[in-house]
Amino acid sequence: MTEDPHSQDKDRVIVRGRKRNLQQFEQPAKRKEFIDEFWARLSPFLHNQALAGLVLMGTTIIALVWANSPWADSYSRIWHTYFGITFGDFSLKYSLQHWINDLLMAFFFFVVGLEIKREVIAGELSTASKALLPVMAAIGGMIVPAVFYMLFNLDSPYHRGWGIPMATDIAFALGILSLFGKRVSPALKIFLAALAIADDIGAVLVIALFYTEGLEIIKVVSGFGFLGVLAFFNFIGIRESLPYLIVGIGGLWLSFLLSGIHPSVAGVLAAFAIPARRKLNAPAFLLAVKPQMETFVDEFRDRRESQRTPFLDKHQLHAIFELEEAYKAATPPLQRMENRLHPWISFAVMPLFALANAGVAIDMDSISRLSSPLSLGIIVGLFIGKQVGVFSATWLTVKIGLAKLPEGVNWAKIYGASCLAGIGFTMSLFISTLAFKGQDDALESAKLAILIGSIISGILGSILIMLGTSYQEKKNPADQIQDSANRQGEAARHA
Numbered sequence: 001m002t003e004d005p006h007s008q009d010k011d012r013v014i015v016r017g018r019k020r021n022l023q024q025f026e027q028p029a030k031r032k033e034f035i036d037e038f039w040a041r042l043s044p045f046l047h048n049q050a051l052a053g054l055v056l057m058g059t060t061i062i063a064l065v066w067a068n069s070p071w072a073d074s075y076s077r078i079w080h081t082y083f084g085i086t087f088g089d090f091s092l093k094y095s096l097q098h099w100i101n102d103l104l105m106a107f108f109f110f111v112v113g114l115e116i117k118r119e120v121i122a123g124e125l126s127t128a129s130k131a132l133l134p135v136m137a138a139i140g141g142m143i144v145p146a147v148f149y150m151l152f153n154l155d156s157p158y159h160r161g162w163g164i165p166m167a168t169d170i171a172f173a174l175g176i177l178s179l180f181g182k183r184v185s186p187a188l189k190i191f192l193a194a195l196a197i198a199d200d201i202g203a204v205l206v207i208a209l210f211y212t213e214g215l216e217i218i219k220v221v222s223g224f225g226f227l228g229v230l231a232f233f234n235f236i237g238i239r240e241s242l243p244y245l246i247v248g249i250g251g252l253w254l255s256f257l258l259s260g261i262h263p264s265v266a267g268v269l270a271a272f273a274i275p276a277r278r279k280l281n282a283p284a285f286l287l288a289v290k291p292q293m294e295t296f297v298d299e300f301r302d303r304r305e306s307q308r309t310p311f312l313d314k315h316q317l318h319a320i321f322e323l324e325e326a327y328k329a330a331t332p333p334l335q336r337m338e339n340r341l342h343p344w345i346s347f348a349v350m351p352l353f354a355l356a357n358a359g360v361a362i363d364m365d366s367i368s369r370l371s372s373p374l375s376l377g378i379i380v381g382l383f384i385g386k387q388v389g390v391f392s393a394t395w396l397t398v399k400i401g402l403a404k405l406p407e408g409v410n411w412a413k414i415y416g417a418s419c420l421a422g423i424g425f426t427m428s429l430f431i432s433t434l435a436f437k438g439q440d441d442a443l444e445s446a447k448l449a450i451l452i453g454s455i456i457s458g459i460l461g462s463i464l465i466m467l468g469t470s471y472q473e474k475k476n477p478a479d480q481i482q483d484s485a486n487r488q489g490e491a492a493r494h495a
Contacts, residue, residue: 106266140391
């Protein structure tokens, strides 16, 4: 029997410009584009906390070198270049540094707000048992550094800086912790992340309550009116990002900027209005996508002519749109926004903030000011106050039986994490710009003190965590079994 010469052609389809046999359907073809390969290689790095911390450190060093180089004048000139918009009698004109600190950092606080909402709803702050230990640690890590600062500055004109050593830089702290890789237990990373997020809540409250002045009530009321609009969007089920962006920036952020409330607060409040629920759970998602996938299966099974063209027919096009809608319905907008914005915040906004704010001239005059009450209050607050506050609050919470240490975490690692919490950097720099607005000498002294306090806190924290890890690795199996038994007995007593 003679084989039909066209039978092989009937078994072939055109997929992305290449001929494929139907038998190869189990191994579908995918056309490789340059941008796809580039993004596939780049994408893992954009969610790497250790790399984000290194980039932030690199831009800080660049800012310091630039501010102390022969081109130091250009550093000040560039960041203090004014520009803006004018519309009739309305005008917004600020320096480049001001736009970064008030607009771009509002997006930073927006992502902080998304993280806070996620952790409160379904994360490490979702239940009292989970939240108690990191929240108590954060409270101790805010109160004690502020007290240390005030001990140095109670009678000085710089008492407004008490909020500076309260802050913890989550990017730097977790970035350093990530450098240890698998040697550090995930439980310690979760503890430090939850502590830093609880600390961020405190920092936002401090900014809103104590670094807000000259309120214009009408603009404050209009800002909360726009917040109500965002909440209404959530209530009626709007899940696209654009409406929230328009009302959040054009309404809430602008109102707070003009009202006297720092616009960073607007970023956090806007994040709380973002929907955190799914329209479709997993079974509903599968039911939604199955008929659409069948459309493509039928195309191959029936060997339709449409498979021989590079374009989709109307049935396939409709199926693609339905799949896209199902994806959006099955993904909480909060997670979608956080995932998309996080790389931009880590690798663009925060490094740019560091570049614009960390450049401080280091000379004999600035070094001599390190012995001033302002500088000593910040350095001692970050380095001593944070570790004392976080560790003592954690120890007391565990010892009185309100919580227990995370699995696989010893007290040496907790103390190391307490030291890492003394890395204030981004948040501390941000609060210093609010505390010493218009006081250039005080601001420069605060910046240098923040850098020194953060550096020595990071170094000591890294050493302690490394020593704690090495000690645990050297323990013999009998000691490890005994430690496990002790933890189980402690858990039983708590129960």
